[in-house]
Amino acid sequence: AQRVTQPEKLLSVFKGAPVELKCNYSYSGSPELFWYVQYSRQRLQLLLRHISRESIKGFTADLNKGETSFHLKKPFAQEEDSAMYYCAPPRTGGYNKLIFGAGTRLAVHP
């Protein structure tokens, strides 16, 4: 089964500091991974996906096959980045289920 692990439940930083939210995966093949974000009182939404190589809201994530990681990074955190972040594997078939890990709460302090 495709699984991802987010080792940190809470990441607390000051505004302007670099941020790295860790995600490790444990499956073989060609991994495709997603980062989802849930802001306070808002629905879960897609932040970025590995395959598109986009930078959304200043966040980037690089797939490291050697370390089996897909860490989410941002050079300068903003207060509005405070949210819950979830790393997740993709759907690979019509019946595949998306199981989230514990997620990481990012708290950016002024």
Added chain:
Amino acid sequence: GAVVSQHPSWVICKSGTSVKIECRSLDFQATTMFWYRQFPKQSLMLMATSNEGSKATYEQGVEKDKFLINHASLTLSTLTVTSAHPEDSSFYICSAAGADYGYTFGSGTRLTVV
């Protein structure tokens, strides 16, 4: 982009009554929909996977008779909490699997059972 509409956004019901929550994919067909439960400041817990035209697949520990799921069309799945009790109070979220390998989430339903 893909949009999922979930209704109601919040509901208060009396203990012992049933509540139905709807999840609709507005601009795409969702063969598969997922229902999650989220407790305050915790991650989403997958309750069941709903496939159009077939019975839902429930996760271990989720009562099938308590949480009835129906996925009668490619754009609608419903979750009915039967004989609700205060411990069923929670935030319920649906998600639809789209054609682009991603997932689109509803805005959630906050259920309070009094």
